Structures are given as C-alpha cells and as structure tokens.
Amino acid sequence: MNNDVNGVALGVFIFFFLAVTVMGFLAARWRRAENALHLDEWGLGGRTFGTWVTWFLLGGDLYTAYTFVAVPAAIYGAGAAGFFAVPYTIIAYPLVFLFLPRLWSVSRKHGYVTSSDFIRGRYGSKALSVAVALTGIVATMPYIALQLVGIQAVLDVMGVGGSDSTNWFVKDLPLLIAFGVLAAYTYSSGLRAPALIAFVKDALIYIVIAVAIIYIPYKLGGFDGIFHHAQQAYAVKNPATGKPRGSLVTAPQAQWAYATLALGSAMALFLYPHSVTAVLSGRSRNVIRRNTTILPLYSLMLGLLAMLGFMAVADGVGKGIKGYNAQLAIPQLFENVFPSWFAGVAFAAIGIGALVPAAIMSIAAANLFTRNIYKDLIRPQATPSEETKVSKIVSLVVKVGALVFVLSMDKTVAINFQLLGGIWILQTVPTIVGGLFTRWFHRWALLAGWAAGMAYGTWKAYDQASPTQSHFGGNSANIPGLDKIGYIGMTAFVLNLAVAVVLTVVLDLLKAPAGTDETSRADYVTEVEEEAVPAPEKGEPGVPGLPEPAGA
Template identity: 90%
Template sequence: MKNDVNGVSLAVFLVFFLGVTVLGFLAARWRRADNALHLDEWGLGGRSFGTWVTWFLLGGDLYTAYTFVAVPAAIYGAGAAGFFAVPYTIIAYPLVFLFLPRLWSVSHKHGYVTSSDFIRGRYGSRALSVAIALTGILATMPYIALQLVGIQAVLDVMGIGGGSSTNWFVKDLPLLIAFGVLAAYTYSSGLRAPALIAFVKDALIYIVIAVAIIYIPYRLGGFDDIFNHAQSAYAATNPATGKPRGSLVTAPQAQWAYATLALGSAMALFLYPHSVTAVLSSRSRNVIRRNTTILPLYSLMLGLLAMLGFMAVADGVGKGIKGYNAQLAIPQLFENLFPSWFAGVAFAAIGIGALVPAAIMSIAAANLFTRNIYKDLIRPQATPAEETKVSKLASLVVKVGALVFVLTMDKTVAINFQLLGGIWILQTVPTIVGGLFTRWFHRWALLAGWAAGMGYGTWKAYQQTSPTQAHFGGNSDMIPWIGEKGYIGLTAFVLNLVVAVGLTLLLNALKAPSGADETVRADYVAEAAEPVGAGAPGTEPGLPPVPAPA
C-alpha cells in the first residue's frame, strides 16, 4: 500500500460516494407510503418492488464485498480453491426456484416480515422462532463486517486512514466513516435506500468488470502470460506453512473441501435474513420466479471478477511484502494498472458495492430483533409504529456488532467472515426449508437439531487456527467417518438433520404436542391479488395440521 494519496482517484471516489449517500437519503421519498411508520414500509419497501427493482436489489444484496474483494483475494492467496464461489451460485438458483415462491406466498398471505415469523406460525413454537431469529442476527454480523473490510481496503489503497498506522483511531477511521454514513441513511430511508442505490452500484460494477477483463490482460500480455506467472507464483513455498502457496487446479486432497464449501454455501445463500428481506419486498411470486431465472447473469460477473485474483498475482501485487493483506490485492491492481480517474470509478464500485448489502443486512437483522424478540418476548402489544422505531434503532446496534467482528478478527482472510456466518445460517435449513414442504418434523426435534448443529459448528470453527488468527482462523475440518477435510457448516448441518429426524420419530411415536399450525395448503401458492395478512388464523377445528404439498 502506498502512503501518498492519488488526488484524482480520490476525487472521483468521493463524487460517487457522496452522490449515493444523498441518493440514500432521498430514497425516503421514493414510492412513499401514506404510513411510513410501518415495518412493511421501512423494512420491506412496501412489498411493492417489481422484477427489475427486485433483480437489482437481490443482485446488490447477494453480490457484495465478498464478491468484489474476498473471493478474488482468496484466489490471489491460494489459487483455484477460491473458485468454489462460482459453482455454488450456479447450484443455488435451481434450489431456490423450488422454495422461494412458497416462502413469498405464505408470508404474503399471513403478513410475515421475517422467516422467523413463518416458523412461529408454522410450528406454533416461540422458542424455535426465537432460536432462528438469533441465528439470523448472529450470522449477519460477520457478513456486514466483511462489507466494512471491503470499504477499508479501498480507502487503505487510496492512502486514507492508513491500515499500517499504530494509532487505533487513525487505523480504523475508514470503518467509523463507513459506519456513520451507512447508519444514517439506513435509519432514514429503510429498504428503499439500498434498493435505489443498487441501480448505481450494479451499473458501476458491470462497467468496471467489462473494462478490467479486456484492459488488464492487454496490459499484462494476455491470459497466457497471466496463467504462466500465476502458476510460477503458486508453486513457490509459503514460509508460514512450508507448502506451496496454491495451485491453478484444485489438488485431490482439497476436493472434498471445495465440493462441500460449494454445496454448503449454495444451501445457505437465500436463507440469510437479507436474502429473505429482498424476496419478501417483491410484489408477487412471479417476480421471484423470474428473478431466479435471470439472476444467474450475476454468476458470469462473479467468474470474471474471480479472475482478477490471477491478474493480481501476475502483476506482482504484494510481492516481497511480508504479511501482505490479500484483501488489498484487487484495489491495488486497479491502482497499478488503471488511469487515475478510472481507478476512482473502480474504487467507488467496490465501496458502493459494500454499502448496499450492508444496509440490507442491517435492516433484515433489525426486523428479526423487532418482530421475533422484542414483540414476541418483551412487548407483545407493540404497535406498527413502535415496531418501526425499534427496528431503526436495532439496525444501528447490529452495525456496532459488525464492528466488533472487524476489530477482533483477522481481516487478511476476510472470506472467513462470510463462511463463519454460513456455518450458522445452514442450521436453519431443516426448519425453514423443511417447513415449507412438510409439517412432519416435530418442533422440539428441530430445536434440538438446531442446538446440536450450532454447538458443533461453533466449536469446530473456534478450534481453527491460521498464521494470523488463534481462533476462527478457518472453515474446514475433518469430516467424521470420511477422514477428509470439508466445510464445517455442512458437517454441522448433517448432524442437525440426523438429530431432528431421530427425535421426530421418537416424539411422534410418543404423541408429544406438535404445536398449532396457522397455515393451510393454499397459503403456499397464494398469489399477489390476495391482500397481505389475509391468511387463515389456523387449520380447521378438529383437523390435524396439513402438510404443504411439494
């Protein structure tokens, strides 16, 4: 990282950054509702977004600093292993095509704002609902932290703040600035702010990647030279591990880790609270169906962005610098090879690409706290206006929690932030996805399975070390009975599912109370023409809960 500041790139960056900040505040007037003090309005944008707004919102929601900084940094640091992020986005969309429209329909019918609202209604279990809500909040914090790391990486490369400073305030000043801006416009405008800014963010990203994939190979002598340089660099020994730095092709001993990371990440992607929030903000189930068919266009962009990791290696970014922070590699590549003015555009794309998802994530986590902890456990009589005010304040607290992750964990392998959240959010799969298709699982069994998966996953993640991190330094561990390293989150999910199935068989045999199901078959295919919150209060008297058809 340079110590001097490039005035041109900084000026361009500030123009875009300030522009989207103003846009974030103005978004409060966009599609303004008669009653803004309602969680449907602040937290879900009035449930009114059509295909294109939802597409940009979901794209801004799912393709984050993880995509623009962490994935290319993982490839820069280790090679082909980082490409697990490309197949997992391809696997995810056929999966979510099956269950997202059902989640939208039942939520629309009953006025659910969060996935935990659905859990409470489906299983009649406040404890299970709260457990899923707490999991969502916990998993979101490191994901927001990853966005702040992305912003800090850009500002560090531009010479602002100084990641190498010994003064804690100066060192973390970029985080504080990002926190302040993000907190202010999220509090003011709710989900409408990131929805509007997502148009700018995606346009900038597509422009930058289109230029980068042509211009940078031209500057570096073509893809043949890029891969040759990368292969030589990965073959060199890493002093910290005594092993080769990486490889262009996934080694046989890493294939289980690669496959389980891809599958586990695909299963978790649309269960994060921010993904659910973006889905529930759309105005019809057909909008969700259309989006699951056109969102794979972003996977093409992800593949091209991942290639930047090889280009950074070929350019010699960080070469010879002991303990170089890989998260700086892509911003530094742009700084080295782009004209100053276009480097500023690229920096703005990364910075805005981190702000948009961070805003949605904080709103989604706040909705979970308000609906499923504050209202369910503390103040059941809370009015819609009170819910909205509490959610606004909770969105600020969530960001503080994200700052704790940033300030206490290793930022040189930021992809672990997202993968740690994935370990936790995977433990909601049996409850949420299972509940959308069947009522066979017993609520107590699901709660026990969730506890087992969360306990095992957190314990194993805590045990992982790295050269720079004593705990939470990795995401893979030996898979029991297989003897190969794999993603901890998927192993914990299997344990969760085994416990849930086994206990369900036992509890059903003992005829333990299964809880009231307020949903019926038709709720899972309800269309937009039916008013929000018009669902039946429960199943017909005297009849057992009816499993929803697949």
C-alpha cells in the same frame, strides 16, 4: 502499497460516495406510502417492488464486497480453491426456485416480515422462532463486517487512514466513516435506500469488470502470461507450512472439500435474513420466480471478477511485502494498472458495492429482533409504529456489532466473515426449508438439532485456527472453513438433520405436543389474490402428499 494519497482517485471516489449518500436520503420519498411508520414500509419497502427493482436489490444484496474483495483475494492467496464461489451461485438458483415462491406466498398471506415469523406460525413455537432469529442476527454481523472491510481496503490503497498506522483512530477511521454514512441513510429511508442505490452500484460494477477483463490482460501480456506467472507464484512453498502457496487447478485430494464448500454455501445463500428481506419486498409470486431465472447473470460477473485474483498474482501485487494483507490485492491491482480517474471509478464500485448489502443486512437483522424477540418476548402489544421505531434503533446496534467483528478479528482473510456466517445460517435449513414443504418434523426436535449444529459448527470453526493458519480451517488445499471431512457448515448441518429426524420419531411415539400450525396448504402455492385453490379449514396443517406428525 503506496502510502501517498491518490488525489484523483480519491476525488472520483468521494464524488460517487456522496452521490449515493444523497440518493439514500432522497429514497425516503420514493414510492412512499401514507402509512410510512409501518414496518412493512420501512423494512420491506411496502412489498411493492417489481421484477427489475427486485433483481437489482437481490443483486446488490448477494454480490457484495465479498464478491469484489474477498473472493479474488482468496484466489490471490490460494489459487483455484477460491473459485468455489462461482459454482455455488450456479447451484443456488435451481434450489431456491423450489422454495422461495412458497415462502413469499405464505408470508404475504399471513403478513410475515421475517423467516422467524413463518417459523412461529408454522410450528407454534416461540422458542424455535427466537432460535432462528438469533441465528440470523449473529450470522449477519460478520457479513456486514465484511462489507466494512471492503471499504477500508479501498481507502487504505488510496492512502487514506492506513492499516499500518499506530494510531487506532486513524487506522480505523474508514470504518467509522462508513458506519456513520450507512447508519444515517438506513435509519432515514429503510429498504428503499439500498433498492435505489443498487441501480448505481450494479452499473458501476458491470462497467468496471467489462473494462478490467479486457484492459488488464492487455497490460499484463494476455491471459497466457497471466496464467504462466500465476502458476510460478503458486509453486513457491509457504515457509510456515512447507507446502505450495496454491495451484491453478484444485488438487484431487481437495475436491471433496471444494464440493462440500460449494454445496453448503449454495444452501445457505438465500436463507440469510437480508436475502429473505429482499425476497419478501417483491410485489408478487411471479416476481420472485422470474428473478430466480435471471439472477444467474450475476454468476457470469462473479466468474470474471474471480479472475482478478490471478491477475493480481501476475502483476506481483504485494510480492516481497512481509505480512501483506491479501484483501488489498484487487484495489492495489486497480491502482497499479488503471489510470487514476478510472481507478477512482473502480474504488467507488467496491465502496458502493459494500454499502448496499450492509444496509439491507442491518435492516433484516433489525426486523428479526423487533418482530421475533422484542414483540414476541418483551412487548406483545407493540404497535406497528413502535415496531418501526425499535427496528430503526436496532439497525444501528447491529452495525456496532459488525464493527466489533471488524476491530476484534483478523481481517487478512476476510472471506472468513462470510464462511462463519454460512456455518451458522446452514443450521436453519431443516426448520425453514423443511417447514415450507412438510410439517413432519417436531418443533422440539428441530430446536435440539439446531442447538447441536450450532454448537458443533462454532466449536470446529474456532478449533481449526492455529498460529500458522489465519483462517477457519485449512487443509492441503488451503480452503478456508474446512476440516478433514469437508466444509464445517455441512458437517454441522448433517448432525443437525440427524438429531432432528431421530428425535421427531421419538417424540411422535411419545405423542409430545407438536404445536399449532396457523398456515394452510393453499397458502404456499397461490398468489394472495387468487382463489384457484380452495383453502382448507383454518389451522389445517401440512402440504398435500407429505406426512404429518402425530398430534399435529
């Protein structure tokens, strides 16, 4: 890596960075309602976003520094195994088409701001609601950390700060700068800031990937040359393990692991608090349904971005540098191949692509704390304006938590930040998705299943680490987040579901109190304004055609 400052690239980067920062502060006045101190306004943008704003917001929310840095870096380090991110985004959209409109409808009807609000209303259980809220907050912190790692990687390559510096302040200065900017405009403008900036972010990313997929192969001798050089590089054995570095095609013995990783990631994607926040900001049920049909366009972009990992290998990025950080591979490739001015544009795309989701994530985590911990457990009489003030403060605290993740954990395999969050958030699937379709599960059984899945998943994630493995897991396929039977998150989910099912049967036989369901079946299937489906009596649990627990 070149330690000299790339003045032209840095100048272009700063220009775009300042431009979106100004946009972030100005967004406070965009579509501003009279009651600006209500949490719906700050935390959900007033629930007024239409199809295109929601599409850009969800795209900015889901396609992040993880997309531009961590996924290509995984392919750079391990080969085809890193492509699991492409099929999982394809699988995700048919799945979420089934449950996201239902979540939007019931949330709009009852004024739910978070998924934990729904859990409290559906199961009548504050304990279960708090468990889901804590899971969302904890799972979000490493995801925010991943965004900050992306910004740090860009600034390192431009010669600013420097990951090799012995001065901790200089070394981590990029993270501190990112924290300050992100904290300031998120506190000021709430969800409107990332919604507005997302237009710039997506435009830059599409421009950069369109140029990269044509220009870089031209500079490197075409795709045939890229794959040839990559195959040679992957065949070299890792001295620490004695196994090849990676492969262009996933080996047969790794295909089950690859499949479980893709499926588990797909199941978790839209249950993250930031995904739920973006969904609930839509103004109608049809907005959500339309978005699940057009968001797969981003999967095409992700597939092209993933190819950059092979290009970085072919370009020899980091070759021969002991301890080279793979997260620098794509920014370094851009600096090596692009003219300085366009490298600056590419760096800005990565940097802004990190700021947008980090802002949404911190808002979502703050909403969870405010609504489901502060209001439910500490101050039930909190006013809407008080909720908003608390949420703003907590959004700053969450970013500090993300900084702790970055400063205390190994950043050389940044995809671990996302995979660890995925292991945790998967444990909310039986409660949230199950609750959207049936009231059969018992609240205590779901809580016990959640605890079992969280304990097992966390233990296995850390248990897989070793001196020769810089990621959570790792088998012959070099796929992070795996043990011998597949993705740890999926194994924990199966354990979670098994516990919930068995205990539900037992608790129903014992006639344990199942809690009060404040929702009705019509809440899940209609627009708020529509009266096409007659509403059952207040408190009637369940959804048509599905079993109900004893005592519900």
